[in-house]
Amino acid sequence: MTFPGAIPTLTDGPVxxxxxxxxxxxxxxEQCVDPESVRWTIVPTPYSLQDAHEFIGSRAKAWLDDTEWPFAVEFEGRFGGTVELRNEGPGRAEVAFGSHPDVRGTGAMERALRLLLRWGFEDRDLRTVIWWANEGNWASRKLAWRVGFSYDGCVRQWLEHRGDLTNAWAGTLLAGEPLQPREDWETASAR
Ligand SMILES: CC(C)(COP(=O)(O)OP(=O)(O)OC[C@H]1O[C@@H](n2cnc3c(N)ncnc32)[C@H](O)[C@@H]1OP(=O)(O)O)[C@@H](O)C(=O)NCCC(=O)NCCS
Structure with missing residues (x-):
């Protein structure tokens, strides 16, 4: 793989x-010192400019290793967060995402995930994408629902989180399924 030319650029206009x-x-x-990022992800805390440069370098390496396919989200001319697919072997990947606080609630992450997922199914021949979130992360669950994931249940003590193991919500999206909610939010959130 030739780097960095091999990293695609995907756009729907706004994102x-x-x-x-x-x-x-x-x-x-700014994103990684935000309390929601600290609460729901495993970003180092405290988080320095050096951490950010190391993270950015690690994203390039992940493409080279073919272990993860990360993208920066650009929205209204600024960096808005990261979305990625983690390579879980033939046909399978895990989705991961986090946004800068000033991008939340704009719909940009929904657009970003649709671009990412479409690319993953078409370009990486994925059959199944899995979404994991710490139990209680409703913003994540709503975003996964918005782009078409099912909610498949809660796995006990599964995700590593700051020295502990937390219960994990899981959902899946299969190749060919619409990247749209499969049922209304009231029904989906009561599962
Ligand atoms: C997850 C994330 C990318 C979602 O971004 P987003 O789609 O722009 O959405 P917001 O952060 O504005 O999400 C808020 C939505 O969740 C809903 N929500 C938040 N807390 C909720 C709760 N306790 N119960 C029900 N709904 C809740 C809000 O009502 C809102 O819904 P609306 O858009 O219909 O008004 C963003 O919140 C984020 O970066 N969070 C921190 C990192 C993170 O959790 N990453 C995912 C790890 S699995």
């Missing part, structure tokens, strides 16, 4: 997915 750049680092720090 563009592209390779991470060193100039994303400052907004990456």
């Amino acid at each position: 563009t997915l592209r390779a991470h750049r060193p100039s994303d680092a400052e907004r990456c720090v």
Whole structure:
């Protein structure tokens, strides 16, 4: 694989997915010191500019290793977060995402995930994408629901989180399924 030319750029107009750049680092720090990111993800805390540069470097390496397919989300000309697929072997990947606080609630992450998922199914021949979230992460669950994931249940003590194991919500999206909610939110959130 030739790097970085092999990292695709995907866009639907308002949102563009592209390779991470060193100039994303400052907004990456702002994202990772945000309380919601600390609460629901395993970003280092405290989080420094050096952490951000290491993260950006690790995203490039992940493409080279073919272990993960990460994209920076660009929205209204600024870095808005990261979406990625983690390679789980032939036909399978895990989705992961996090946004800068000032991008939340804009619909940008929904667009970003549709771009990512479409690419994964078409370009990486995925059959199944799995979504995991710490139990109680409703913002994540709603976003997964918005782009078509099923809610498949809660796996006890499954996700590593700051020295502990937390219960994990899981959902899946299969090749060919619409990237749209499969039922209304009231029904989906009561499962
Ligand atoms: C997950 C994330 C990317 C979603 O971004 P987003 O789609 O722009 O959505 P928001 O953060 O604005 O989500 C809020 C939505 O969740 C809903 N929500 C939040 N807490 C809720 C709760 N306790 N119960 C029910 N709904 C809840 C809100 O009502 C809102 O819904 P609306 O968009 O219909 O008004 C973003 O919240 C984020 O970066 N979070 C921190 C990192 C993270 O959790 N990553 C995922 C790890 S699995």
